[in-house]
Amino acid sequence: DTGVSQDPRHKITKRGQNVTFRCDPISEHNRLYWYRQTLGQGPEFLTYFQNEAQLEKSRLLSDRFSAERPKGSFSTLEIQRTEQGDSAMYLCAREIGANTGELFFGEGSRLTVL
């Protein structure tokens, strides 16, 4: 148990629909991360939060993507007007190492866009 819950585990949607993923860390860790993983690739950084502040966003995060962490605890990642290229595993992680980059990942939310 990594202390990170993600919901839903799997989402199938039609192109053009909006989807939202939720991440609940076990405790209110300062730093929370979103990554995306496609088949045959390693996870790619999307964005991260320190408390409720979104401090960095990857260029992968187009205008159709938005992430929030309103109270510094759970976080949501919304994708608007989904495209087939958005099909991927979306991973949330909390940082455990004080300054080492060690992350505890959740089990991920798999998105399939038809």
Place this chain on the structure above:
Amino acid sequence: DQQVKQNSPSLSVQEGRISILNCDYTNSMFDYFLWYKKYPAEGPTFLISISSIKDKNEDGRFTVFLNKSAKHLSLHIVPSQPGDSAVYFCAARGRFSGSARQLTFGSGTQLTVLP
């Protein structure tokens, strides 16, 4: 631009023998290197890390070696067990401003330990 590369997509090893997984990087500003293991339908699990100021870190059956001059790191698993069969990702964290906290991952190596 792939800053972290794992050139072997797969590796098969006999149970009890040593598994050696390799990783190369291009950016000399990375300050921490990490290995993650991933089973199907699960998120990556942190395995072991090493600071750029060290050349070796050991944790039980797992040892990570860092060769900064060659920009190369490797993970040794000995003895290998069937339960070690998984995809192994190498990752690196940079010290450069603006992206100081993100990890850059390689594409992974599928390790299969044969009984």
